[in-house]
Amino acid sequence: xxxxxxxxxAGNHADVLKHAVLVQLLQYLGQKDKAYWYIxxxxxxxxxxxxxxxxxxxxxxxxxxxxxxxxxDLPPVLADYVEEVSALNPDGELRYYPGSPYLAWxxxxxxxxxxxxxxxxxxxxxxxxxxxDAGKRAMLFAGDGIEGIKPLLPxxxxxxxxxxxxxxxxxxxxxxxxxxVEDGLKRxxxxxxxxxxxxxxxxxxxxxxxxxxxxxxxxxLHVSLTVSSPPADGFxxxxxxxxxxxxxxxxxxxxxxxxPWLVEALGQDKAAQFKVEFRLD
Numbered sequence: 631x632x633x634x635x636x637x638x639x640a641g642n643h644a645d646v647l648k649h650a651v652l653v654q655l656l657q658y659l660g661q662k663d664k665a666y667w668y669i670x671x672x673x674x675x676x677x678x679x680x681x682x683x684x685x686x687x688x689x690x691x692x693x694x695x696x697x698x699x700x701x702x703d704l705p706p707v708l709a710d711y712v713e714e715v716s717a718l719n720p721d722g723e724l725r726y727y728p729g730s731p732y733l734a735w736x737x738x739x740x741x742x743x744x745x746x747x748x749x750x751x752x753x754x755x756x757x758x759x760x761x762x763d764a765g766k767r768a769m770l771f772a773g774d775g776i777e778g779i780k781p782l783l784p785x786x787x788x789x790x791x792x793x794x795x796x797x798x799x800x801x802x803x804x805x806x807x808x809x810x811v812e813d814g815l816k817r818x819x820x821x822x823x824x825x826x827x828x829x830x831x832x833x834x835x836x837x838x839x840x841x842x843x844x845x846x847x848x849x850x851l852h853v854s855l856t857v858s859s860p861p862a863d864g865f866x867x868x869x870x871x872x873x874x875x876x877x878x879x880x881x882x883x884x885x886x887x888x889x890p891w892l893v894e895a896l897g898q899d900k901a902a903q904f905k906v907e908f909r910l911d
Contacts, residue, residue, distance in 0.1 A: 671775025747775030
């Protein structure tokens, strides 16, 4: 939807889950010398100011990164994530929040490449400004990433991570995302596909993880974080999930260690819970 601006939600509990997992995926890819590509279907602006504009108005970071910012007892997965956020806030005050493209840029090496898509006309301009010095390592596209990634798969080095995280304000995003992953696996069977989705009261959201599981019998990981009961009026986000196809073999155990701590830190009522489901080869 062209009305969607991620800045309203920057640093919230859903971002914490998404970006903590993303950091782990990128760190794992970087363990081998061979290059990889990072492809983002909905890149947003790249970086968000938390003390002004949309983010300050919604103050959703209070439900997420702010609760982790000064903690000294973070489990390793969250410590890695907060370290990357800290790199954008070197004076120790939480003013800026890194979106997925910035996190990927921080973790990429000289031989790696990124391909970023953004459909929103204002967001793509901000993204271009933020990556104005990236050179040939980053290519930015103004358009629909779900369709746009097709000619990019498989990437030239045959190693890569595709992040698919539409807003899902349009319920068709669920079916379009399913089709995107299914088609992507035909083109790039060994690639890692990471799908973020919201926990909302829509039936499309409630059945989405099970639909993703059916795309590939093995080699998948599903992690979800519920922070509260569904809103009484039926509107609003009460959790989120990450579904990873072809995840690192180390990630399921790392998330099993992390998620109980995260529920304790970010849970808002007695309905707070987590899931870590996986099936590896």
